[in-house]
Amino acid sequence: MNKKLYSSYPQARLPDKALPIYKTGGFQGKSRVVTNLILLRWPNGRPCHLVNLWMTHKCLSTAARDSPKTLAGLITHLVRYCYNKNTSFFDFDEDDFVALKELLVQETIPTATGFRYKRNNNRTGQIQHTTLGFLYWVTNNHPELCTNPIVGLENSGANITISLKTNYKSGEQYLDHPEIVSAVPYNDDKAPIPESTIQILQDEIFRKHDWEELPAESRLKFIKDPELYSASNLYLYERRMFSIRMMKLMGMRPEELYDLDLFLNQNVKESKEIVAFTKKRGTPPPVRRFKIDASAARQFQNYLDARYRYIEFLDSRKTTVLQPNNIFLGYNGGTFKKESLTKELDRLCEGTKLSGIRVCYSMFRHRFITREINIRLEARFAKTPELKNGWTIGLRDEICREVIALTGHADPSSLYHYFHSEYNATTSDSSYSKMLRAGQELESAREELVSLHHQSKLRKLDFSQEVAALQSQINALQELIQKNK
CATH class of the missing domain: 1.10.443.10 (Intergrase catalytic core)
Incomplete structure (x- = not known):
């Protein structure tokens, strides 16, 4: 198993610049505090200086805690490749870029039923783009170290020839290369987490803390x-x-x-x-x-x-x-x-029985977005029923602009998928939205009930009969909702 090649530091003070002291003719050093600093090393433990300069630059340009770690995980593959091939960043060329791609695409890991590919094309593409971005940064920021440009446009004499393309959403330019793998759609990437799954998770939380079911380690x-x-x-x-x-x-x-x-x-x-x-x-x-x-x-x-x-x-x-x-x-x-x-x-x-099912926090985010769009669609339909006959660009953009104020997305188009999916569900079945609203109210009641039930047991209070009666009513209403979907 490959060891992790980077370490994270919540806060670090680094040398920044030297200012002249005119009275003495000397200099005074100034430092700079970097939050969420990530530093990398070669597999032999020695610092990877160029990558660390690049990572420091990246860490200074973002306040996000996860972004530097994500970059470190991506650039690690280039560091490991160059170390294993005994080649420097400055000698990295087209053949190496192709060899790195093949390594990333073909690498497998063992499973209970055999082997599977370690990563999909989307992850491989991210690694390739990060590799080009780092080498392009070295070429432009430290040309004195490069005999030839490492990455550059056609006719630049660079080891790797790239082209510049523009992201149609953000308008920003990015580096492209013919050997970058084609992206694949994520499987079930926009699936909201079902309420039944949330209930299973909450029940498991209680089980882990139930006084009467303490595991041996907890009993000790x-x-x-x-x-x-x-x-x-x-x-x-x-x-x-x-x-x-x-x-x-x-x-x-x-x-x-x-x-x-x-x-x-x-x-x-x-x-x-x-x-x-x-x-x-x-x-x-x-x-x-x-x-x-x-x-x-x-x-x-x-x-x-x-x-x-x-x-x-x-x-x-x-x-x-x-x-x-x-x-x-x-x-x-x-x-x-x-x-x-x-x-x-x-x-x-x-x-729980969810161990073989994809469950992640992003599914809660998808659930939230779906419901926020539904609320706004229903408000528009109540005011202008004709909108149910067909969506308009104005309706879509207006709703998505309102929802990104809650989700933190920069571009309303990021929510178009959710809008179209929810619009179709809402207009294809007139009972859908009513049932969704009823379900939301039941969920709120169930949250209160779960809290009462668990708190009573954890605190050794007996509300069992009252909780059971309320739970029976909620279960009956939930079954009614399911039958009428």
Whole structure:
């Protein structure tokens, strides 16, 4: 198994420039703080200086936490290839570009039933574009190191000849090469997560924290320190449920959920509004505001209360909370990283029958977008029924522009797929939207019920008869909705 070739640093202070001191004739050094810095090394452990200069440049140009790591993962393939072939970046040419492509396309990994390709064409294409982008950057920013240009346009004498093309959406230019593999459509890329799947995840969260079903490892922790285990168990349950509920409610990117600002959201119960920063959209990041109902506001406040209770408990133990200003706390006050959100979802899936099904946070985002478009379509239909006879460009663009204010997309065209799919579903079946709205109301009620049910068991309270009666009514209504879809 190949070792990871990069390390991440949340914050690093690097030398920036030297300013002359006129009185003494000397110089004064200035430093610069870089957040989310990624540094790479060769497989033998030595620093990969040119790549690190490029990565520093990239890290300085974005406030997104994940983008530098994504770039590092992509450029790693070039670093490993050059090391294994004992060739330098400056000697990398057309033959090497083709050889790297073949390596990426043909690489396989073992599975339970044999072997499968390690990556699809979309991933391979990203690696190829990143390779060209890095080598083009070296050519233009450090020409003194290059005997010949590494990457350049036709007749430039470069090792690799590229052409410039324009992205029709953004209008930005990008590098192209005949050997870049053709993209393939993602399988089920825009599928919203079903409510049944969310319920399975929430049930698994409860199962992991049920006092009566503690696994052996947890029982040992409980015996060793009952108070710490009980306090941590209740908080971790609330944190995991909160993550699922917020993704349902706002369809954010995981990084945006992780970076929810405590100060801006301290009065959600009164304001009925959640404030989130939009990642991948520059510095400072744009702010999005989500209007929510009383039930959602109450659930948000319940989590904050659980978080504060956990901090108070840790303070009583004289335990330092390492991230006191973060929305999420780690076990026993330790560090909780953004990647932990994704890992927790993966672990939940492993413990259920969802292990063989594609489940990811992007499906919550697709669910949110679909519903926001449906709400706006219904509002337009109520005002102008003729719109059901056929959509217009104006209708599509107006709705998509409104929804990107909530999703953080830069271009309304990114939501066209959702619009067309939802418009067809809404107009092809007159009962669709009514059933969707009824389903949304039932989901809100079920969220409250799940919370009551789990809290009663975790806190050793007996609401079993009341919860069972309400659950029976909700199940009957859900079955009715399913029959009439």
